[in-house]
Amino acid sequence: MNLSTQLHQTASRLGRKPAYYFMDQKSTYAELDDAVTKFASGLSQLGVKQGDHVALLLGNSPHFVIGLYGALRLGATIIPINPIYTADEIGYILRNGDVKVVVGLDLMIPLADKMHEHLPTVEYFITCESGQPEAALIDPSNLSFSSKLKTFSNVVSIGKLDFNEPSVDENDVAIILYTSGTTGKPKGAMLTHRNLYSNAIDVSNYLKMNEEDRVITTLPMFHVFCLTVALNAPLMNGATLLIVPKFSPGEIFRLAKKYEATVFAGVPTMYNFLLQYPEGEANDLKSLRLCISGGAAMPVALLEGFEKKFNVVVSEGYGLSEASPVTCFNPLDRPRKAGSIGQSILNVENKVVNELGDEVRPGEVGELIVKGPNVMKGYYKMPEETAATIKEGWLYTGDLAKMDEEGYFYIVDRKKDIVLVGGYNVYPREIEEVLYEHPDIVEVAVIGVPDPDFGEAVRAFVVSKNSALTEEQVIVYCKEHLAKYKVPRSVDFLDELPKNTTGKILRKSLKEQILQVK
Secondary structure (H helix, E strand, O other), rough: OOOHHHHHHHHHHHOOOOOEEEOOEEEEHHHHHHHHHHHHHHEEEEEEEEOOEEEEEEEHHHOHHHHHHHHHHHHHEEOOOOOOOOHHHHHHHHHOOOOOOEEEEEHHHHOOOOOOOHHHOOOEEEEEEEOHHHHHHHHHHHHHHHHHHHHEHHHHHHHHOOOOOOOOOOOOOOEEEOOOOOOOOHHHHHHEEEHHHHHHHHHHHHHOOOOOOOOEEEEOOOOOOHHHHHHHHHHHHOOOOOOOOOOOOOOOOHHHHOOOOOOOEOOOHHHHHHHHHHOOHHHHHHOOOOEEEOOOOHHHHHHHHHHHHOOOEEEEEEHHHOOEEEEEEOOOOOOOOOOEEEEOOOHHHOEEEEOOEEEEOOOOOOOEEEEEEOOOEEEOOOHHHHHHHHEEEEEEEEEEEEEEEOEEEEEEEEEHHHHHOOEEEEEEHHHHHHOOOOEEEEEEEEEOOOOOOEEEEEEEEEEEOOOOOHHHHHHHHHHHOOOHHHHOOOEEOOOOOOOOOOOOOOOOOHHHHHHHHH
């Protein structure tokens, strides 16, 4: 069993049920499954074979869903790419990933025209209609690579419903996810059909997803959090997706009310925007039975503020690309623990170890490692990095964590983000939690900066809703709640913090800005 065959079975059982709404237009499971089969067949007629690599350079849309499941039905390997990446970033992934076909918006044609000569493995660019005025000004017939251009609708139209999908082994690579990477070039995490299917099944069972659910799908589909939690898991169980092209608090509230949404999945920044949205009312989200947070640690003050205003429980979980991604979730059948990422989900084992790989006692901080059917096959064309990350079947996450006596895990911080102040370990998240309690602070990020006396010093970046708040006031507040060596040496006020496309705050960008200033 894999995601494609599961979708076909769901469509056979619930053909007339809405699979998704997009821009308030409905598509049933039968319609989706037919489009998936035709796209797989169309790709086959273009010469795409089982094992070939197909890149999806798309945002949230039906094109992404059909492209994803269509390529999987053919037995091809998908490489999702953030469409707002630069030409250099996109080019690297296409070359390193040995991509044969690129599926993207028609707006990418000028970019493809500049890049195609440097992409020797790419045989076709399949374009999806964006509806944007600038796209109408592009004349593909004048381009040197026009023979490589196909439209998405054309590929579907030449496809056949009697397409015989190949037999796919569960250990075949289904998706290669290029991680953002903290140093050097991004690495391609190879996720097999078994990895993706097992995690989608285990997550949907854990969250009790069913055909009555209506899931707000606003996280980026090219990101693994959305892929598993807000796309694959719901579709496997006959739920309906409410596809949001781009996160907007107003649109989330509108969709939740109109379609009586039952599940919302987001990163902490999204919850913060929803909480701060002036027009957001408690009744707007009354149909939600479950809110899921992941992608980054959620400040306790934000979690409690959101739950109090909207009267809905937020279940925080944990995952990473290399684990397909989910490893932990707060249980739904008993009270969740604020600040915890929960317990190990079914079939997945988490533990905290020291530098020797030995498990530490409850309450002690160490590195979180993971084992289960969801752990990746390895990094694409990177055997040494794979060997350094997966040891005896255990995936070393690089995250520092601790576990309590009841088996609940808590992320302390990333190993790379620890600040060493005079020999003391300072965890940025601890300071951020304190600052989020301040009534005037909306967002905060803490990093370490070089210091001639103590090696490193703590520096805070703050977004405040009170323009009169001063650096001195923030530091005094911290002194009241933190040990002296943990108190920020300096505080910067920003209009907004740098974030990636999922809304995760980028400490790395703040560090880079400081280096550039120096």
